[in-house]
Amino acid sequence: MQPSPADARLQVRDLHHAFARHRVLQGIDLSLHAGECGVLLGANGSGKSTLLAVLATRLRVQKGSYQLLGLDVRESAEEMRGRLLFVGHHTHLYGHLTPLENLLFFADLQLITASEERLRAVVAAVGLEKFAEQPVRWFSAGMRKRLALGRMLLRQPELLLLDEPYSALDRQGVIWLNQVLQSYLTAGGMLLMASHDPERIAALPHRQLYLRRGRLVQSLEDEP
């Protein structure tokens, strides 16, 4: 049985967002259920990152509504931040800290209690144990990306927002990420990601969402 929209744990209705000179999101309707994965596809500048930023509570909802787990963003943005995790184009890493310290920083600011073994385990899981004591500044692009993604192992969020998670990852990294995401979904998490390479996600059950000039459309075929 198809779950009805009322069951949806993430609900977005008629969402708008404009930057001073530019209307970027123009009425987005979207809902996600537990264990569901949505993939945002669309041209450069179509508004994928903006949508994710609004859902991550980084940008304000200017018009429309956004509810997560029954919480409304206008009232409980702070609580929502504790329940979701966003990994975007930026890694949010501090170059002068080591991977362990970066994870510790993240944990403390998300109010997660994590023992040192736990942190070490995460660093090992993303294949960086050799570099656990080195400042992140010297890391290669893929190593940074791995560490940023590793955050989701520290705590199972209820909503995971990923902006082009596959970029910079090598073949093994892609396989690792797909495994992690698979088990995240199985455990009932919700996932929304933006991507330009749908072929990499093929392994995961997912629903494709097409974004064009700030609107969700049926297909991208008629792209000019």
Place this chain on the structure above:
Amino acid sequence: MQPSPADARLQVRDLHHAFARHRVLQGIDLSLHAGECGVLLGANGSGKSTLLAVLATRLRVQKGSYQLLGLDVRESAEEMRGRLLFVGHHTHLYGHLTPLENLLFFADLQLITASEERLRAVVAAVGLEKFAEQPVRWFSAGMRKRLALGRMLLRQPELLLLDEPYSALDRQGVIWLNQVLQSYLTAGGMLLMASHDPERIAALPHRQLYLRRGRLVQSLEDEP
């Protein structure tokens, strides 16, 4: 007939590079001929970006030799910088400048004379004419990448070094890039790129180079 190594316009012999605590390149031998395209493949942290940075004269050649068009890097690095173009993980864009201003900055620093129409034509070619007067800071990831890549239209370099050029580009961007690269190669340019998605380059004639822990190897199959 296979061109002999002596004809090579880019020649690298036994190249080494170490960062303070870490040996990254450990004896690279590489040569490229006019119109040839090499694609560097390898795991995260294997040294692809470092190799490109050395070839771009951004990092010093610590051991070994590197010659481009008969020029030696130890003597004529400055001249070589005028002949090659490097587009890396970073876009080298200034957020407070517009695309036109960014291109103008690049042109002036490369000692290229470019009229305003020329600059506008480049901005249009990368599909940003609508945004020509907006500060780059607000651009989406793909728009930044397009602009950074657009630099190669300002002047035909003799060596083009690209670090994951496809990342952040949408489908149309990939097609556009492949067209540009195709005509660049046909015109006799040399191209070396690092990438994690070989499937995107399939359209271009190219030679794959496998990098593992700072050495070029025969294949990546035996990767642990």
Place this chain on the structure above:
Amino acid sequence: MIKWFSKWHGVVFVATLLTLLTGLWLVLSAPADYQQGDAVRILYIHVPAAKMSLLSYLFLTVASGMYLWRRQEPWDILAEASVSVGAAFTALTLASGSIWGKPMWGAWWAWDARLTSMLVLLILFMGLMALRNALEDPHKAARATAVLAIIGAVDLPIIHYSVVWWRTLHQPPSFAGPAKQTITGDLLPPLLVMSVAFILLGAWLLMVKSREVAARRAWETLETERLEQSHG
């Protein structure tokens, strides 16, 4: 060069010790000054220390210049070592000067040109150390400290000629130059011996410190290799 240091630093040490002891014996057995009393004995520490701090900086400038020119690591090691040695002598000069100043001028410190420029020299030495520490890339650190050391060398003539150029509280030069001889025969022999002792001391410190710097660098290289091997 480092090897040569390893071989000879023991000999230099013994020589330093012997001259230093002779010097101290001469200093303590010399008569007290009729004006300054026993305070004058600080002179035998202060003056050689002051000379050595200037000499150290001079040496540093030369080593830095040579490093920039030749790009040979030993010059950089010498430069790093001479910064530490120079800082120590400068601190000693300031300390002995202050202690001497209390009975002579009635204050630990006065802002006259020589004292101020000497303080600047100490800040420079500390700045050089801080700069080297703060840069992660050793090549970059070497180049940056070398450039800075050379720029900072303008302070040397200022210190040396400060007593001539400005009206100061501080003693004018006494060995040479146009000023009248102020050092009498009695004071000269212990001062000469102490000067030789301090030169030897400076050389010894430089050797030991260079050895330490070289050893630390070698160890860091080894450590990196070991790490790499342990990871395959």
Place this chain on the structure above:
Amino acid sequence: MSKLLRAAYRIAWKDVVGDWRRRATLSSMLFFAIAVLVVFQVAFDPDRLEATRLLPGLLWVTILFTSLMGLGRVFQAEEEDGALEGLLLSAVPRGVLFLGKWSGNLLLTLLVELALLPLTLVLFNVDVWGQLPAIVGILLLGTLGLTGLGVLLAAMTQTARSRETLLALLLLPLTAPLLIAGVQALAALLQPGGEVEPWLRLLVIFDLVYLALAPWAFGWLVTE
């Protein structure tokens, strides 16, 4: 609660300990302080009597300078790879972010002050050793408010939008009374028969007002 404090502590730790660790920070701050004194000496060449009169102004200018200088750095760290975004996505209230940023800067400034004070007294031959605790107290009071305002100012210039120039102009009249009260309190203390108390009361009032308003204003400033 303790988790929130831990988060604030972690931010301060990252700013202060993070990049000062293992480095001769304290000694370089000490010598920086000496250098400042040398500069004042060279510029004003005061005699003993004048030195006592100049002392309050000297101390406050130096403190103002150090704290502003530290601030530039404090927020610069957040520019790295979207780190500010990371902070804003954390699960803690904005006030806690302010607390973290502020206490880091406060610590830094206090360290310099502690190094500076005894040196000033020795080098300028000012004999007010008996009043040292009172002097420290006044400096501390002034520093509390000053750094609070400073963090706000830095947050403003960091997020740079048009409303902020306006606010920067507002901040100057806010800083001036604090500085004046601080200077006057010190001056009164060092003069025989000076009345310290009214100025002290003023300092305390300013501190309370600023520190009560600042976290709130900070939240407003950094939210998009």
Place this chain on the structure above:
Amino acid sequence: MSKLLRAAYRIAWKDVVGDWRRRATLSSMLFFAIAVLVVFQVAFDPDRLEATRLLPGLLWVTILFTSLMGLGRVFQAEEEDGALEGLLLSAVPRGVLFLGKWSGNLLLTLLVELALLPLTLVLFNVDVWGQLPAIVGILLLGTLGLTGLGVLLAAMTQTARSRETLLALLLLPLTAPLLIAGVQALAALLQPGGEVEPWLRLLVIFDLVYLALAPWAFGWLVTE
């Protein structure tokens, strides 16, 4: 040649325009300068005669500290998305890069000085308006060397930790001679019968030495 000048101009233009658009450095420099003046006015409460005596020192101390704040930011713009790398990959000699960076900073500092000077004269009620051109000339001479040395040191400390303290620690002692010459020249100018010329000559010598050495030293410092 004119192309090289154009490149230097472009760098300076970028810094100044950027600063103007964000109003970052200029506003905080001016803010700080005004605060310093206010503090000194309150602290010294000098009568007219004293004010004339203190004026040279006051002006120079303010200029020194203010430009130090600006210098901390000189290379900040280049941190954005690898911009420094972009500069270093340009086809112009390092000396031209220095020239560009230096002239941008010089211009900003001079602007602040020009705003500062009349303000000081009014605030301290010193009537030396007749000598304004000469005062400006002396300030200009001192600023040339100060910013030259400053930009060099900023380049040196650019990648260092705790760079702002380090910059101050290095710059203050090195500028002491320049400062003495500047203060004495101004003092001589404002005293009836003072001899300005020897100090002016000294200033010019320092300027020549610093500005001759700096571009060359800059080349050493920024290479890998």
